[in-house]
Amino acid sequence: MVRSDADHVWHENQAVPPHKPGMYCQSRYLTMRDGIRIAVNLYLPTHRPAGARMPAIINQTRYYRAMELRQPARAAMRGKPFHHIPSTVACRRRFVGAGYAWVDVDVRGSGASFGHRVCEWSPDEIRDGAEVVDWIIRQPWSDGAVGALGSSYSGGAAELLLVNRHPAVRAVAPRFSPFDAYSDIAFPGGVRARWFTETWGRYNAALDRNAPWDAAGWWVRLFVTGVQPVDGDRDRSLRAQAIAAHDANYDIHRQAESLSFRDDVAPSDPYHRAGEEAPPLIGNPIDEAGSINLFSPHNYWRDVEASGAAVYSYSGWFDGAYAHSAIKRFHTVSTPVHRLILGPWSHGGGWHIEPFRAPAKSTFDHEGELLRFFDEHLGQRNSGLASEPRVRYFTMGEGRWKAASTWPPAATTRRFYLASGRMLTDAAPQDDRAADEYRVDVTAGTGEHSRWRTQVAIGEAVRYPERSGADRKLLTYTSAPLVSPLEVTGHPMVTLFVSSTADDANLFVYLEDVDTRGRIAYVTEGLLRAACRPISALPPPYRQDVPYRTFNRGDAKPLIAHEITELTFDLVPTSYLVRGGHRLRIAIAGADASHFAVADGTPPTLAVHRGRLHASHIDLPVVMPA
Template sequence: MRRRLTTGGWFLLAAMVVFGFGGGATWAARPEARLDTAWWRADENTPPESGPYHGLTLTSQYLTMRDGVKIAVDVYLPAGLRPADKLPTILDQTRYWRRLDIHWPASLFFGPLDEIRRIVEAGYALVRVDVRGSGASFGQIPYPWNDGEVRDGAQVVDWIVAQPWSDGQVGAAGGSYEGTTAEFLSFNRHPAVKAIAPMFALFDVYTDIAFPGGIQLSWFTREWERGNRIMDRNRPQEAFWFARLLTSGVAPVDGDRYGEERARAVAGHRGNVQIHQETLTLNYRDDVSPGGICTDRFSPHTYSDRLRAAGIPVYNISGWFDGAYPHAAVKRFLTVENPGSRLLLGPWDHGGADQIRPFDKTVRSRFDLIGEVRRFFDFHLKGKQTGIEVEPPVHYYTMVADRWRSADHWPPPARETPLYLAADHRLSFAATKDEAGRDDYHVDPRAGTGSLSRYNALAVETRVAYPDRKHRDRRLLYYQSAPLPGDLEVTGHPLARLFLAADAPDAQVFVYLEDVNETGEVSYVTEGMLRALHRQLSDAPPPYRSPAPYRTFLRRDGRPLQPGETAELVFDLQPVSYLFRQGHAIRVAIAGADADHFRELSSPPTKFTVQRNAAQPSRIVLPVVEP
């Protein structure tokens, strides 16, 4: 449960090498007072609550699974643990090396991460596992979160509860890949697993990471494959030449002094799936790649009935700039309504290290994420009254207002407020009476969102920032409102409804919601996208609950465009809670590409025609929360 939970393995090395082996430092500026400090912290300068123990011990070993595959496991226990002491356990299963092997003398100065120390000293055992086919574990990865890996989780829990230090209760937590392993662990319905906290993690593989809006997020799959390949070969020097001076890669288990077992395990990883190459062959949700990859096969939402049947509380945590994962957290929360489940949405990037601030510098987050997760597990694993048991189940952060808010449900009550595309690039609260209004847009294939976007932090150790978008918007078709007469809070899931024609049989449409201040600076708020091929909405029962319009993304529902013929596209933007200040203007920008992240169509359109008339009133609908 590192504070910064990156997805590409070599990026973990980068974080540790460049940022001091701590995982919590970032490129951010010094934090300001309070900001996103947790609502339950009376004083942000008060040190986190200390636990009953001081110091910790670490041992590691192989566990042999039912099929003979050996899994590398680290066990952290409080120092001074007495034979009579029994502890609950937090299980963290990772694809990205459970621990680095740091060379001497650097090993004299860098011990376990502070997050690990805080968990263990609070009276928990912490077990970290290299999932099969990764790190120092044997086996192969035919696809992420494969059946063998999921079954291993149950067997690891069997081993945990048989240990003399275990009290028989296990919680699972982690971010990104590790958050999904926690979710898949629950599908085993092991009686010892009492609660899980999947943080900054997907729920529907297809829409949350592989194909948001049906458009391939190829930058991520390429970088993720590259990072995994470096880790699978245990060659950190391929990422940074100086890495070999500091580490030999993943740590071997105790007793493997010369790393011979680790070398044999790594040799077996050569057969691991190359996920980017496989996804390049996919378009629809039900497509199957030449290597047998189908996204729903390893998507948690496919098995959500098992999580509901497990009946355990789930803490869903994400940030407004966490790729497409804030919607993932919402979908999981709404779909799996187990007693005690919670939803937390903060002003964060992937991993929650940074707080992103409109019209200002990104700063290091003040939110005590480890403390919040500890409150959750202290109640559900130890029975302690932490206050979380009487709080509303939903907490979210309203940007610009810089306030935490709570609710009994998501989304909170809001007034659906349309803003219509109008003449002269205006955005109007009043419906147009124009009978023939339309705008032509010559698609710029170079348009993009840069290298510091919400998607970059999914795979690299970087801050998220959207510098003044005024320059980027020159490549886009945009519409802007008059200055607002008063503050306007948008909380929930904005909706784009566009009447659009293209000069090709398919198109990729990106919509950005932006804030324009009095000086003309343009700040990013949120975004959504849709491949026109997938525009068909469905009346079929959806596989999960969501405030967004439902479409299947199945091959049978694909609808190519008729070039030059107007089609209606309805799609959601990523959820957000944002305060537009009085005197600011709201801007909606439309693009036909995000060349920095999404794969271009083989025959992309060169022109869009956007209708904005009484018969076909293109608009964005904002969920406005009344003051």
């Protein structure tokens, strides 16, 4: 039986065999078409019958396929690789125990692999994935079927592996990973995520110089020498050569700081330099403009779809904006079998997060769920997955898993207006004109354990402190107590009529739950850079239940000082039950200094209009009780 965090059974999983202990590892270099050597670890089950063939799972990582322990710990491990990402260890053990081969890869320009990095998921890196698959299917143990999975960077690598349209790759599970790199992680709502790029860049730079202790803490140096060398590299000379090549890796944060709009080109981008012949791209991108599109999975949806592989989009409600990534992927890529799961998780799925609850270690059987998916599509066994609904989501506050044939589930829209007395009401305003002024507090923030930090602080839980103190810096509107419970499932949409003393502004809107004791809990949020507000026609085949914006420089539109402007944008999707007697609150900010870039100069003063002519409001997707 597979159980969720809430101990709610949604299926009997008799097709997943019990774990059979025992695996052995081989490490080696594979030489790519251009002579670059890529380090791989191959894991095979020790219980494999002689001559038996099996499918393989490939996990391509930017964060070391394994680390090397110092003595005497290395001797105690008997030469076995040491892994610092527990979720990968658990998944590998489960799959190998179920009769799969597993291949971990240090992607080009990282770990013990040679080469250097010009961007994330570069065209050359994507091509490398196909050559690793070629090597896999030539092995005597291979049955010719390959799947790919991974979380975060590895999830993006799994998805982009399909750009090669390799016939052996039949299923992928991109977990907790971006679909649109611009709007999902680097510039949500067009607002620069400065903390993320700076912190992630510093972490990656430490790995690239083989000094993980510079990122994780000095004590790590007591136990590890850095990335695991390949078998036979006894004097570590090959590892040293590979690490030396990483000196040419690009600076992630500096490149991000050089960008502002989606179609901007970074000075260091070798694929878009004026007057130079660019290296060849790969696949069939929908848009070759801009540096960030180069490595954004959404730009290659046609190749992913044409691959014919099954896709499992997998994320959590508190995983930055990656819940929306999974949804956009699910809507856009019409593979033969595309599944979607959205749970009460932060990045990686290790923590169960809900408003008004302390974070708890997740008890969800992630490995079992993934094993069922790959069993179904790599020919191992019939797991019964095909007969189940394609969408599973967890409703927080209610503590229940639910199913649907698509996303979002059927809902009605309930509108709440911003009203006088800082109230939130379902009655439309009667006054022609009314507004509340708010001088932006540039010290406002959401703290050190928010949804926007979980992608780097992967082992830590998302925690939002009680919001009374934070809300004193914001402009808030609170409803009367709800007569009955209200389930918000889908994409809340906010419309604000705003005037400003500046020609641009960042708007943050928080949806909060105020309980009967007056405690305030964070539910979800949305953000928008006002200059990026123009809404564009949705290009085919995208299907979104939210406004579409290009975020291109040519489409930007500065504010005109003191002129009323309509801003309509979505909040990060959620599924949450607000209990009867609780009150809803909308909190409006002009900055989140904990995570996002704050404009220089005098903080602007905003006027949020709420009269009949400019009725600011929020639309909540409300699911009626079954």
